[in-house]
Amino acid sequence: MSTFSYIPHTEEDQKAMLSALGLTDISGLFADIPESVRMNRPLDLPKSMPEVELERHMQTLARRNLDLSQVTSFLGAGAYEHYQPSVVDAIISRSEFYTSYTPYQPEISQGLLQATFEYQTMVAELTGMDLANASMYDGPTALAEAGLVCCAQTGRNKLLVARSVHPEYRAVLQTYASGQSVEVVEIPYLDGVLDLDELSAACDDTVAGVLVQYPNFFGAIEDLAAINDVAHKAGALFVTSVYPIALGLLEPPGSFGADIVVAEGQSLGNGISFGGPYLGVMAAKHDLMRKMPGRIVGQTTDHDGRRGFVLTLQAREQHIRREKATSNICSNQALNAIAAAVFLSYVGKQGIGELAEQNYHKAHYLAKRLGSLPGVERVFDRPFFNEFVVRLDRPVAEVQERMLTGGYLFGLDLGRYYEELPNTVLLNVTELRTREELDAVCDAWEAIR
Numbered sequence: 524m525s526t527f528s529y530i531p532h533t534e535e536d537q538k539a540m541l542s543a544l545g546l547t548d549i550s551g552l553f554a555d556i557p558e559s560v561r562m563n564r565p566l567d568l569p570k571s572m573p574e575v576e577l578e579r580h581m582q583t584l585a586r587r588n589l590d591l592s593q594v595t596s597f598l599g600a601g602a603y604e605h606y607q608p609s610v611v612d613a614i615i616s617r618s619e620f621y622t623s624y625t626p627y628q629p630e631i632s633q634g635l636l637q638a639t640f641e642y643q644t645m646v647a648e649l650t651g652m653d654l655a656n657a658s659m660y661d662g663p664t665a666l667a668e669a670g671l672v673c674c675a676q677t678g679r680n681k682l683l684v685a686r687s688v689h690p691e692y693r694a695v696l697q698t699y700a701s702g703q704s705v706e707v708v709e710i711p712y713l714d715g716v717l718d719l720d721e722l723s724a725a726c727d728d729t730v731a732g733v734l735v736q737y738p739n740f741f742g743a744i745e746d747l748a749a750i751n752d753v754a755h756k757a758g759a760l761f762v763t764s765v766y767p768i769a770l771g772l773l774e775p776p777g778s779f780g781a782d783i784v785v786a787e788g789q790s791l792g793n794g795i796s797f798g799g800p801y802l803g804v805m806a807a808k809h810d811l812m813r814k815m816p817g818r819i820v821g822q823t824t825d826h827d828g829r830r831g832f833v834l835t836l837q838a839r840e841q842h843i844r845r846e847k848a849t850s851n852i853c854s855n856q857a858l859n860a861i862a863a864a865v866f867l868s869y870v871g872k873q874g875i876g877e878l879a880e881q882n883y884h885k886a887h888y889l890a891k892r893l894g895s896l897p898g899v900e901r902v903f904d905r906p907f908f909n910e911f912v913v914r915l916d917r918p919v920a921e922v923q924e925r926m927l928t929g930g931y932l933f934g935l936d937l938g939r940y941y942e943e944l945p946n947t948v949l950l951n952v953t954e955l956r957t958r959e960e961l962d963a964v965c966d967a968w969e970a971i972r
């Protein structure tokens with residue numbers, strides 16, 4: 524047999540291994556798997572190619588992909604094209620951050636721990652909450668983890684989630700809940716926001732938490748004060764999933780009494796990409812500190828009175844008794860959290876306010892211009908931040924294909940997720956869009972009619 528593990532097995536190698544196992548062919552390795560679940564046919568793979576030919580083939584496939592340097596994007600729906608200061612990559616690319624993992628030994632991890640502590644502090648300030656944790660996977664799993672915190676805190680096993688929450692977030696919540704015997708009930712929306720009457724009717728003393736999005740999936744601004752009153756009146760916790768950039772303009776959920784605030788932190792200095800890595804954000808009131816998953820970095824002093832940082836709370840089963848663990852979350856999103864911390868430090872309070880205002884005004888400019896054109900109408904008459912929904916007079920897929928030919932990534936087809944919203948598209952505008960681009964996409968719509 525070959526001594527080089529990176530060289531594919533030859534027929535002689537396979538025969539030698541099967542002989543050592545006392546088998547005549549490879550199918551014997553799967554004898555314990557029931558016949559009914561086996562794939563009894565060869566894999567449908569193309570013929571092998573010489574290396575040069577394969578490289579050219581892969582390059583041809585790669586050229587079919589378009590990135591945001593090649594198209595003008597109006598697609599958001601949870602992943603946003605925002606300004607990324609060069610200082611972010613410059614700092615997180617340093618080896619002490621880029622290669623670090625879990626800071627088990629605080630005496631040699633002070634830089635990473637301090638950066639995480641600063642991140643937690645800024646998240647708490649941004650969301651208006653008492654404290655924040657670190658090392659959450661992404662926005663959807665952060666929402667699901669928050670739902671489980673509600674159940675652990677209240678001793679109840681029912682969650683109410685607004686249907687105006689991102690469909691993928693709701694799907695992840697359902698997956699988490701199904702393994703924990705937690706019931707998830709979806710509350711319908713009315714004119715693009717949570718139906719408060721439906722919420723009031725469903726929210727009783729069996730409900731552990733009420734989960735909403737702010738701004739919601741349609742870009743509309745939910746009435747957090749009213750939702751908070753309904754939730755707390757029933758003894759349930761109130762969870763809000765936020766868009767961090769919007770908090771530069773909108774009142775933070777903590778001001779309305781939210782118990783837990785979660786978010787997808789991609790918009791804070793993390794590059795848009797196909798699925799990640801992204802950053803789950805979670806902040807909460809002080810009395811929920813010991814129920815939060817992930818880890819919390821705290822500030823202390825050493826034997827000589829010098830300031831230092833340590834992992835104060837680690838509530839996963841690797842660190843404490845399983846029956847007391849709040850979650851089995853065990854990965855580490857520290858690099859993404861540091862990127863968010865660098866971004867927030869760089870733009871500052873005034874900068875994030877200006878950033879949010881640009882998003883708001885540019886989105887409203889496009890909404891007004893598009894809404895004045897034939898064949899386009901606004902669907903929801905609600906205040907919004909930088910995303911809005913329009914209905915077109917023809918199938919969205921057809922419009923998107925023709926727009927893409929002209930160099931425009933024209934939003935998200937909502938009909939894929941909401942059957943009651945055919946021919947509607949969710950459009951996003953960030954600070955990176957120019958007036959010329961906003962006018963040009965309107966001209967492009969008129970050109971394809």
